[in-house]
Amino acid sequence: MKTNRPLAPETLAAQALGFIDPENGALVPPIHSATTFERPPGGIVGPGYNYTRTDNPTYAQVEALLARLEGGEEALVLASGMSAVTAPFLALGPGDHVVVQDVLYWGVRAWLNDFATHWGLKVQYVSAGDLDALRAAMRPGETKLVWVETPANPLWNVVDIAAAAEIAHAAGARLAVDSTVATPVLTRPLEHGADLVMHSATKFLNGHSDVLAGALITARDDDFWQRIRMVRKDLGMVIGPQEAWLLLRGMRTLHIRVRKACENALAIAQAMQAHPKVTHVLYPGLPDHPGHAVAARQMQGGFSGMLSIRVAGGKEAALETMRRMAVFTSATSLGGTESLAEHRRSTEGPDSPVPDDLIRLAVGIEATEDLIEDLTQALDF
CATH class of the missing domain: 3.90.1150.10 (Aspartate Aminotransferase, domain 1)
Structure with missing residues (x-):
């Protein structure tokens, strides 16, 4: 039976998008632990599931819910929050310029300083929430990504997402928002103009301190998103089916x-x-x-x-x-x-x-x- 209006986000989460197993009527989605799936004769890789390092039905369940909750076109679950952080940067090329706020989760800054700069990524830090500093840091045609976190760990500075998006887009860059602390319950960054949303899904999304996971949600399925997909697949940044299932269970509450x-x-x-x-x-x-x-x-x-x-x-x-x-x-x-x-x-x-x-x-x-x-x-x- 269909309702007369769109369901509220908490209803979608509580019911895991209204899942009912078509074969047996179960209300809890199954765990698909298979690592490989049947292909057509000749072994040609086509649409659907081929190998679990690329996709898995259990990933798809939680990704569909994440995309709906954030109002995005697609979502990806990854092996950890740091996997979700690094994938967009790894989808860039040597010489690309990125602007990152100065006070944020310390692991992000450590990774950028210790690894990202080694293959030629140009990293520039700006004061969190200082829109004039952000505007001054932009290099039109060279800046490819702006990364902000709001509220920002652990000083809880706040970034105006809409204003940051306007500044990034004017320079031809994308805006990525770490919304781990806000969660889609409180903020939906894509609605404010962001291009990507990142979550350390280990935290509030899972909510039970028993899953290591990350998530990315995109406003649109474009070439950059496909490069991020390739990074996840080629670097093996995938979550396990059991962890994906636990993440989905946690998101119900x-x-x-x-x-x-x-x-x-x-x-x-x-x-x-x-x-x-x-x-x-x-x-x-x-x-x-x-x-x-x-x-x-x-x-x-x-x-x-x-x-x-x-x-x-x-x-x-x-x-x-x-x-x-x-x-x-x-x-x-x-x-x-x-x-x-x-x-x-x-x-x-x-x-x-x-x-x-x-x-x-x-x-x-x-x-x-x-x-x-x-x-x-x-x-x-």
Whole structure:
């Protein structure tokens, strides 16, 4: 039976696009673990499935849902978030110029500096959210890709996606947005003019800290997208069928989890603003955040489950606060059901631009009062 209007995104996710097995009526999609598929006589590679390093029916299930949630033409799942980051850069050529914001997930910057420049990619960094700096960095005809992350880990700077897209397109470049933290629940970058959306699907999309995966979604299936497809296939950046199935299962509760995490994060941010041991609360949902107005315009229904606090007393006070936590777990990652805390400067190393008094909080879906109480007692020393 068909409905009279398009289904809401949370309905599409909860029902895995309304999947019902045509053979037996099962409501849960199967896992296709086959690595190879029958071809026509003569072995000619044609449309459909041929070899799982190229495509697999289980990949197709989660990719179709991702494309619908982001409003894109196609999606790809990859072996990890870093696979999803690197694939677009690897689809470029030597001598191409790319512009990347300066403060973002540290692994992206490390990979660009250690590897991408070795084959001649020209990398230029600009201050996150500084549109004048972005405009000045563009080299018409030479700049091929602009890479931004919003909100940006771990300072949670906000980038105006529509404005960045306009600047990139004016120079003949594409805009790629790392929307891992926002998720399609809060922001759909393609609607604001972006060309590509990237997710570390390990995080909120999966939501259970048990899958390593990445995702890319494109506004259009063009030559550049086909090069990205080729990179995934030729470099073996594919996810396993079991992981793809777990990712799809996790996405069924995506909207509920993200909204609860947003609710918790905002309550924590407001509570921490009043604590005498906290000097700064970095969260786009607070009215005094410099990116709040832009975030309010392009994030619908919440401001993410991520925030950072800076603790009076410097590094040692921050580390002591973490040692005293009982509900928050000291661990890397984000987007799971559990709340995590991390001293990012220690993780990223001495070259990190992150202040050494900063604690990153990845907020889960626990009871709000338990999380606030835990942080309060941890800071009271």
